[in-house]
Amino acid sequence: MNNSEYNELREASWRRQLTSAEERRVQDYLAAHPEAQAAWEDDLALTRQLQGLPDATLSSNFTSLVLRAIDSPRLHQERVIPSAAGGSGWLKRFVPRMAMAALALALGLGGFSRYQQHTRRQVARDVKEFFQVANLPGSVSGPEVFEDFEAIQKLQSVSFSTDDDLLAALR
Amino acid sequence: MSDRPDPDAALMLRVKQGDRDAFTALVEKYKQPVMNLAYRTLSDATEAEDLAQHVFLQVFKSAHRYEVTAKFSTWIFTIARNLCLNEIRRRSRHPAESLDEVSPENEDQPLRQVQDVKSSSPPNALLQSELEEKVQLALAELPEKQRTALLLCRQEELSYEEIAQVLDCSLSATKSLIHRGRETLKGVLKPYLRTGAWREGEE
Numbered sequence: 457m458n459n460s461e462y463n464e465l466r467e468a469s470w471r472r473q474l475t476s477a478e479e480r481r482v483q484d485y486l487a488a489h490p491e492a493q494a495a496w497e498d499d500l501a502l503t504r505q506l507q508g509l510p511d512a513t514l515s516s517n518f519t520s521l522v523l524r525a526i527d528s529p530r531l532h533q534e535r536v537i538p539s540a541a542g543g544s545g546w547l548k549r550f551v552p553r554m555a556m557a558a559l560a561l562a563l564g565l566g567g568f569s570r571y572q573q574h575t576r577r578q579v580a581r582d583v584k585e586f587f588q589v590a591n592l593p594g595s596v597s598g599p600e601v602f603e604d605f606e607a608i609q610k611l612q613s614v615s616f617s618t619d620d621d622l623l624a625a626l627r
Numbered sequence: 628m629s630d631r632p633d634p635d636a637a638l639m640l641r642v643k644q645g646d647r648d649a650f651t652a653l654v655e656k657y658k659q660p661v662m663n664l665a666y667r668t669l670s671d672a673t674e675a676e677d678l679a680q681h682v683f684l685q686v687f688k689s690a691h692r693y694e695v696t697a698k699f700s701t702w703i704f705t706i707a708r709n710l711c712l713n714e715i716r717r718r719s720r721h722p723a724e725s726l727d728e729v730s731p732e733n734e735d736q737p738l739r740q741v742q743d744v745k746s747s748s749p750p751n752a753l754l755q756s757e758l759e760e761k762v763q764l765a766l767a768e769l770p771e772k773q774r775t776a777l778l779l780c781r782q783e784e785l786s787y788e789e790i791a792q793v794l795d796c797s798l799s800a801t802k803s804l805i806h807r808g809r810e811t812l813k814g815v816l817k818p819y820l821r822t823g824a825w826r827e828g829e830e
Contacts (some may be wrong), residue, residue, distance in 0.1 A: 467787075467802070470780055470805065470809070471780060471783060472783060498813050498817075498820050499809070499813075501820040502809060502812055502813050502816065502820060505758070505762050505816065505819075505820070506762070506777065506780075506781060506812075507781060509663075509667075509759060509762060509763070509781075510759060511659050511662070511663055512659075512662050512663050512665075512666030512667070512672060512675060513672060514658060514659060514662045514676065514679075515676060518654075518658055518662075518676065518679070518680070519651060519654050519655060519658065521680060522654050522658075522680050522683045522684065523647075523650075523651065523654075525680060525684055526650070526684065526687045
């Protein structure tokens with residue numbers, strides 16, 4: 457028997473009792489390869505220990521507990537309408553997230569729309585004011601309207617603590 | 628899957644048709660192997676039994692979509708392993724919570740009725756339980772895949788290919804997991820393997 461056949465039998469011994477013929481072949485192999493003897497014995501002992509592990513203690517009423525659980529209305533309902541149950545599970549997970557995402561989107565769109573309306577109103581007001589000034593009786597239309605524009609703009613940007621300061625500045 | 632018809636798959640097809648006796652037969656046949664796997668994975672008898680019950684509830688709930696694509700044993704051990712992994716993950720997130728859930732209709736029922744089945748004489752029982760504990764501890768220290776592979780190896784009806792299916796890895800990877808797991812156990816349990824104390828305990 458070669459090494460690979462020996463290893464196959466070794467693997468088989470992990471799962472089941474070897475037949476007497478297999479056992480003989482292993483013994484022949486070990487006689488020819490004494491260095492493998494200790495490992496083989498350890499292997500057998502470990503297999504025995506693993507196979508000898510006792511069963512975990514199980515309640516004597518285990519089966520009746522399971523059968524009672526499958527009779528519970530909740531489980532019955534899940535089983536009778538599995539697609540609905542699956543659907544509701546999916547809905548339960550995703551509806552809150554989708555609702556949050558929709559709310560955030562709606563708030564974003566609403567805010568953007570209000571901002572656009574506000575901007576348009578502002579522009580309309582400015583245009584209206586400009587035309588009111590331009591159409592004043594006796595006023596000149598054309599570039600002369602803006603003759604003092606720069607000075608007025610500068611006055612707006614300068615802060616004066618008192619009217620005296622303002623007067624001094626004007627003088 | 629082999630060409631031989633799987634009697635458990637046939638039972639499961641009957642469960643699919645609503646046959647309660649077939650379901651009871653499957654529970655009776657698999658409750659102990661499933662419990663063993665759960666117990667050796669979770670190291671807690673109460674949680675393991677709760678989980679084993681969940682495995683059978685899952686089998687019952689999934690019966691309507693059961694198709695015979697693999698052996699029933701492969702399927703149920705896959706469910707058991709997945710629930711064990713979920714439980715391990717749940718434990719790491721919520722260490723204090725238990726799986727126990729008392730429903731109003733069952734609250735007057737005992738959760739577990741345990742029979743005392745140990746009958747060894749005291750010195751042997753002591754020695755045996757000590758050795759069992761050593762093996763259990765050594766198993767618990769193994770990585771999950773190696774441990775599950777070794778435990779499924781005890782199930783004679785599962786071939787290496789089917790164990791590989793449960794573990795969701797290749798055949799060679801599965802054999803390697805078993806080999807590495809066994810080598811680790813041999814290293815840890817060497818003193819006990821050499822003395823043969825286990826054999827004395829068994830007799």
